[in-house]
C-alpha cells in the first residue's frame with residue numbers, strides 16, 4: 001500500500017494546487033451517460049503496461065487553484081451533472097481534489113478511478129470517498145487485461161461508496177465488455193478517451209503511426 005502521508009517532499013506537492021492534464025466530455029465510455037471527464041496528472045504506481053505513462057509525472061499537467069478550475073468547468077458541470085476523475089492517479093492529489101469536489105454545488109454524480117485497491121482507498125482517503133458514487137479501483141494488471149466495461153483489467157472493481165448504486169445495479173457493469181473508445185482532436189493533438197482492450201488500442205496506435213500521427 002502506498003500511503004501518501006509517507007511520500008517524500010519531491011513526490012508530494014506542498015502547494016494546494018491541483019494538476020490537470022486534460023478535460024473533455026465523453027459518453028458511456030468512462031462511466032454511464034454523458035459526463036465531464038478530468039484527467040489529473042501524477043501517479044505513484046507505475047503499473048506495467050499502463051496506457052497513460054505520460055501522466056505519471058505530476059507536472060505533466062497544468063497547476064490550478066481548485067476554485068479557479070471549478071470556475072472553468074462550472075457551466076459544463078451544471079449542464080452534464082456527471083463527472084469522472086481519471087488520470088494518472090486522482091488520489092495522488094487528494095487534498096486539492098477534495099477542495100475541488102467540495103466546491104461543486106449541486107453535487108454531480110461523481111466517478112473516480114484509482115490504482116489503489118478499494119479497501120486501501122477507503123482507509124486512506126475516506127473524505128474523498130464520501131463523495132464518490134462510482135469507484136473503479138485497483139491497479140492495471142497486464143496479466144488480467146481484457147475487454148471490461150470502464151476497466152483495463154479484470155481485477156479492477158466497480159463499487160458505489162456513496163450507495164447511490166445498489167449491488168444489483170453494479171452487477172451488469174461488472175459483466176459487460178469494454179464500451180470502446182473515442183478519438184478526439186484538439187489543438188493539433190489526438191487524445192484517446194475510454195478504456196479499450198489493449199489489442200484494439202495497439203491497432204489504433206499502429207494505424208495512426210503508419211500515417212505519421214503520434215498520440216499524446
Ligand code: SF4
Nearest residue numbers: 043046047050088115
Ligand atoms: S494507476 Fe493508472 S495511471 Fe497509474 S500506473 Fe496504474 S494504470 Fe497507469
